[in-house]
Amino acid sequence: MKITVEFEECLKDSPRFRATIEEVEGDVCELESKLDKLVKLCIGMIDAGKAYNAANRQFVNGIRELAQQSTKDEVIESSLTKFAESLQEMINYHTILFDQAQRSIKIQLQTFIKDDLRKFKEAKKQFDKVSEEKEAALIKNAQAPRNKQHEVEEATNILTATRKCFRHIVLDYVLQINVLQSKRRSEILKSMLSFMYAHLTFFHQGYDLFSELQPLMKQLGGQLDQLVVDAAKEKRDMEQKHSTIQQKDFSNDDTKLEYNVDAENGIAMEGYLFKRASNAFKTWNRRWFSIQNNQLVYQKKFKDNPTVVVEDLRLCTVKHCEDVERRFCFEVVSPTKSCMMQADSEKLRQAWIKAVQNSIATAFRDKGDEGELDRKSSTSTGSLDSGGEPKERPLKGESALQKVLVIPGNTCCCDCGQPDPRWASINLGITLCIQCSGIHRSLGVHFSKVRSLTLDTWEPELLKLMCELGNGAINQIYEARREELAARKPQPGDPRHEVEAYIKAKYVDRRFVRLPSDEELRNKVVSLSKQEKRLSSSSEHLPPRPPPPTPKLRAGQAVKSADSGIQNSADGSREMLANTPSNNSLTDADAAEPPAMAMPATLPPPSPCKEMVFYEPKEYSSGLQLYWAACARSLPDMSEALAHGAEVNWVNTEDDKRTPLIMAVHGGSLVTCEFLLQNAGNVNQQDAQGRAPLHHATLLGHTGQVCLFLKRGANQNAADIDEKTPLTIAVEAANADIVTLLRLAKMNEEMREAEGPYSQSGDATYQDIFQDFTHMASNDPDKLNRYQQYDPQKP
Numbered sequence: 072m073k074i075t076v077e078f079e080e081c082l083k084d085s086p087r088f089r090a091t092i093e094e095v096e097g098d099v100c101e102l103e104s105k106l107d108k109l110v111k112l113c114i115g116m117i118d119a120g121k122a123y124n125a126a127n128r129q130f131v132n133g134i135r136e137l138a139q140q141s142t143k144d145e146v147i148e149s150s151l152t153k154f155a156e157s158l159q160e161m162i163n164y165h166t167i168l169f170d171q172a173q174r175s176i177k178i179q180l181q182t183f184i185k186d187d188l189r190k191f192k193e194a195k196k197q198f199d200k201v202s203e204e205k206e207a208a209l210i211k212n213a214q215a216p217r218n219k220q221h222e223v224e225e226a227t228n229i230l231t232a233t234r235k236c237f238r239h240i241v242l243d244y245v246l247q248i249n250v251l252q253s254k255r256r257s258e259i260l261k262s263m264l265s266f267m268y269a270h271l272t273f274f275h276q277g278y279d280l281f282s283e284l285q286p287l288m289k290q291l292g293g294q295l296d297q298l299v300v301d302a303a304k305e306k307r308d309m310e311q312k313h314s315t316i317q318q319k320d321f322s323n324d325d326t327k328l329e330y331n332v333d334a335e336n337g338i339a340m341e342g343y344l345f346k347r348a349s350n351a352f353k354t355w356n357r358r359w360f361s362i363q364n365n366q367l368v369y370q371k372k373f374k375d376n377p378t379v380v381v382e383d384l385r386l387c388t389v390k391h392c393e394d395v396e397r398r399f400c401f402e403v404v405s406p407t408k409s410c411m412m413q414a415d416s417e418k419l420r421q422a423w424i425k426a427v428q429n430s431i432a433t434a435f436r437d438k439g440d441e442g443e444l445d446r447k448s449s450t451s452t453g454s455l456d457s458g459g460e461p462k463e464r465p466l467k468g469e470s471a472l473q474k475v476l477v478i479p480g481n482t483c484c485c486d487c488g489q490p491d492p493r494w495a496s497i498n499l500g501i502t503l504c505i506q507c508s509g510i511h512r513s514l515g516v517h518f519s520k521v522r523s524l525t526l527d528t529w530e531p532e533l534l535k536l537m538c539e540l541g542n543g544a545i546n547q548i549y550e551a552r553r554e555e556l557a558a559r560k561p562q563p564g565d566p567r568h569e570v571e572a573y574i575k576a577k578y579v580d581r582r583f584v585r586l587p588s589d590e591e592l593r594n595k596v597v598s599l600s601k602q603e604k605r606l607s608s609s610s611e612h613l614p615p616r617p618p619p620p621t622p623k624l625r626a627g628q629a630v631k632s633a634d635s636g637i638q639n640s641a642d643g644s645r646e647m648l649a650n651t652p653s654n655n656s657l658t659d660a661d662a663a664e665p666p667a668m669a670m671p672a673t674l675p676p677p678s679p680c681k682e683m684v685f686y687e688p689k690e691y692s693s694g695l696q697l698y699w700a701a702c703a704r705s706l707p708d709m710s711e712a713l714a715h716g717a718e719v720n721w722v723n724t725e726d727d728k729r730t731p732l733i734m735a736v737h738g739g740s741l742v743t744c745e746f747l748l749q750n751a752g753n754v755n756q757q758d759a760q761g762r763a764p765l766h767h768a769t770l771l772g773h774t775g776q777v778c779l780f781l782k783r784g785a786n787q788n789a790a791d792i793d794e795k796t797p798l799t800i801a802v803e804a805a806n807a808d809i810v811t812l813l814r815l816a817k818m819n820e821e822m823r824e825a826e827g828p829y830s831q832s833g834d835a836t837y838q839d840i841f842q843d844f845t846h847m848a849s850n851d852p853d854k855l856n857r858y859q860q861y862d863p864q865k866p
Contacts, residue, residue, distance in 0.1 A: 109176070113176040116172065128159075128162060131159050134151050135152070157505075164273050172266055176262055179262040191248070208233040212229070336363075337364060340426040341361035342423075360380075362426055389428060399415065399419070400420075403427060470525070471529040479543045481542050484503050486570065486573065487570055495523075500537055545710060549581070558583060584714045599700050693712045694712070698721060701731040706743065728758045730764075732764045736768050736771065739771075763786065774808045774812070787813055787817065
């Protein structure tokens with residue numbers, strides 16, 4: 072650090088020192104004015120930004136209202152809704168940017184002005200005061216007469232004390248000057264750098280958002296071109312039709328009415344008639360009359376319910392009326408009442424009279440067929456409701472959105488209830504609307520990892536993870552005490568700040584999570600451990616698989632030797648547990664792994680795996696719950712343990728320092744491993760034997776898990792205490808699939824290192840092969856059952 076004022080120079084109190092002090096004080100005064108001005112400008116910018124956001128929100132609301140008004144046009148409604156959501160997301164990003172500006176510029180610089188500059192001013196005051204006292208003491212000492220010894224001694228003592236005090240004050244003042252100059256650099260650069268990073272994040276978020284929106288915009292651009300062409304064509308057709316109709320002679324034109332008993336809408340005839348009221352004034356009102364379902368009805372407005380004039384035309388008759396002042400009148404007479412009506416012309420009166428007469432005849436003719444028609448109508452309707460349309464079935468190629476939304480509770484946003492969500496948090500296993508997804512992004516990936524259900528590519532294991540959890544299961548955990556605490560859950564359309572406060576309380580503070588008692592925690596851990604034992608042993612009660620060409624062990628049987636033993640039952644039992652109805656979590660395809668390979672009983676296996684045994688721990692904790700839940704393949708229990716504060720990389724010191732991820736490997740579920748990795752599980756954390764999860768997956772022959780760990784950056788060069796790497800273990804076990812994966816991963820890593828620090832993901836062939844293995848492990852695990860016979864004579 073360059074020293075602004077030398078400490079030795081200040082003790083001399085030379086003119087050079089005084090000049091330096093004056094220069095520094097002037098510079099600090101100017102710095103303070105510039106910082107004050109910058110803070111005021113920042114406040115003005117933030118206020119203007121808030122006003123801009125408020126106006127922008129009103130504009131977005133206008134777009135939403137226009138979309139709601141255009142419900143009949145699906146293209147306009149969906150497009151405007153999507154645009155409004157994207158613009159709202161940009162407003163949220165702007166809000167975050169202005170908040171960051173307030174924190175980095177306004178608050179940080181104000182703190183520097185109030186604290187550090189204030190200390191400098193106080194030190195300056197003390198320095199000026201002691202300087203004046205020193206100057207006065209020097210003058211007094213110089214003026215002391217030689218013959219007055221007591222005045223000389225007094226002046227000398229005062230000068231000595233003043234000089235001593237001056238040295239302390241001036242050294243403190245110089246220290247404050249140097250510290251201020253140094254801190255000035257760091258504070259200004261820190262605030263501005265933070266502000267620039269906020270801009271960088273803002274533009275990155277905007278770029279990502281509109282990159283996702285770009286395919287839709289391109290699609291709409293193509294549709295718009297076609298719409299312009301169609302609109303021009305329709306305009307020409309309408310102009311031609313308008314010209315044709317305009318040339319017609321309307322001098323003798325009259326409304327044309329026809330009676331049609333087989334009309335599709337059931338209305339045999341309709342048109343305007345004047346109706347004479349039955350009140351004392353006998354007023355005439357123009358109404359819209361129609362003959363439908365053997366009844367004569369009328370309406371004043373289209374949305375009004377029809378008023379029935381005659382309930383059954385079979386009991387009526389119709390006649391002309393010539394004894395009234397008005398022309399073109401006719402009367403419909405029933406046993407209980409009569410209704411006088413007037414047409415606009417004689418032609419229309421004859422048409423209505425004929426229509427009523429035909430309706431009466433039709434009603435008598437159809438009397439005997441009423442029951443049959445009703446039955447036919449009922450049968451037809453029933454067939455349409457039950458069998459007319461096949462029930463929707465999940466398709467093999469259906470999208471991630473279709474697969475995830477069928478999970479209970481996933482059709483609405485997990486946090487605000489907005490229907491039709493299009494986003495998801497992959498580490499929580501929930502679906503979200505666009506507003507809540509933006510809030511989840513702002514929490515950070517250590518709380519929530521957001522992904523689009525429609526625009527992003529979904530790996531099979533991630534899709535299965537989403538289907539294992541869902542909004543219903545997660546809300547039972549994270550909202551267990553919400554009603555008890557009388558906390559209001561946000562609704563669609565609530566202000567963003569209310570939704571954001573609720574989401575932070577739910578996932579960051581975990582305010583609504585119900586913590587278990589010690590007894591409940593103990594029962595949960597014991598239950599999970601017993602569940603794991605049942606899962607491991609249930610294969611003995613299931614029908615055996617067809618015998619393979621080479622001899623293999625029965626499912627559930629373990630090979631052991633005098634030196635060490637390896638339990639191979641987990642793999643075989645998981646294959647048959649996929650069809651067990653008592654445990655839905657095992658029906659997933661990822662639970663199936665190739666059966667264990669038979670080895671000569673006289674030779675030990677290449678690298679044994681420790682058998683899992685439950686024992687009474689010294690202390691029950693949420694970490695222990697996560698530990699056994701990972702082994703029991705229960706994602707809801709794992710989510711509950713994490714919500715209760717479990718450390719995802721918790722180490723069981725009483726069981727060879729194993730982690731939940733290692734236990735998930737022994738549990739045999741690819742989805743369980745994926746869940747832990749998405750929640751910051753350490754793929755390279757080793758147990759007491761020096762074995763990472765990749766070692767255990769290789770020992771057990773879990774090809775899908777090996778592929779997953781390699782994709783997640785597992786270190787395949789790490790060796791256990793026996794100095795065996797995963798590749799050594801795979802070669803000894805003669806597992807061709809895992810050997811291939813490990814060697815391909817090694818080759819790809821070497822290729823990237825050779826290409827330099829700016830290389831991409833490596834060889835495309837490597838990516839394709841790993842993708843194929845991933846799909847097989849998740850969707851068709853039987854294809855991975857390609858074990859070779861273990862031959863101890865081979866090197």
